[in-house]
Amino acid sequence: MNEQQYLCEHYRFNAEQRLKAFNFFVVLSMFADGGVFTAVEKGFHPLILVLLGGFVVIVSCVFWVMDLRSRELLNLAVPGLRAIEQDLPEEARVFSRDLRTQHRFIRYTFAIRALILGQFLCGSAVVTYGTLSAFGVL
Numbered sequence: 001m002n003e004q005q006y007l008c009e010h011y012r013f014n015a016e017q018r019l020k021a022f023n024f025f026v027v028l029s030m031f032a033d034g035g036v037f038t039a040v041e042k043g044f045h046p047l048i049l050v051l052l053g054g055f056v057v058i059v060s061c062v063f064w065v066m067d068l069r070s071r072e073l074l075n076l077a078v079p080g081l082r083a084i085e086q087d088l089p090e091e092a093r094v095f096s097r098d099l100r101t102q103h104r105f106i107r108y109t110f111a112i113r114a115l116i117l118g119q120f121l122c123g124s125a126v127v128t129y130g131t132l133s134a135f136g137v138l
């Protein structure tokens with residue numbers, strides 16, 4: 001295996017793992033959110049809401065850390081891939097062109113982190129609601 005193959009395989013593997021983890025997070029979040037809605041609809045004890053909301057918060061934190069690590073692993077290969085691209089025509093230098101045209105909000109990272117943060121905030125709100133309900137404040 002040469003340097004180019006090694007870098008491409010490393011990047012491809014980690015990019016696929018990142019998307020698979022994100023897909024798993026979306027599915028897990030749907031089930032957790034469904035549990036919260038069911039608990040509210042059926043009038044379960046407020047401590048159940050605290051547990052479900054806490055689960056959503058923990059899952060969000062875990063996936064945030066996993067996404068950070070995935071980004072680090074992806075970024076390890078980029079300088080090597082940019083160096084290899086220097087032998088290619090300008091229009092074929094994908095990583096170099098992306099560096100010059102990066103948009104802050106039009107990125108996978110922004111979308112993934114926005115969803116994870118949204119889930120974290122929703123889970124925190126459920127924990128707060130369940131706690132206040134358990135103590136009779138609501």
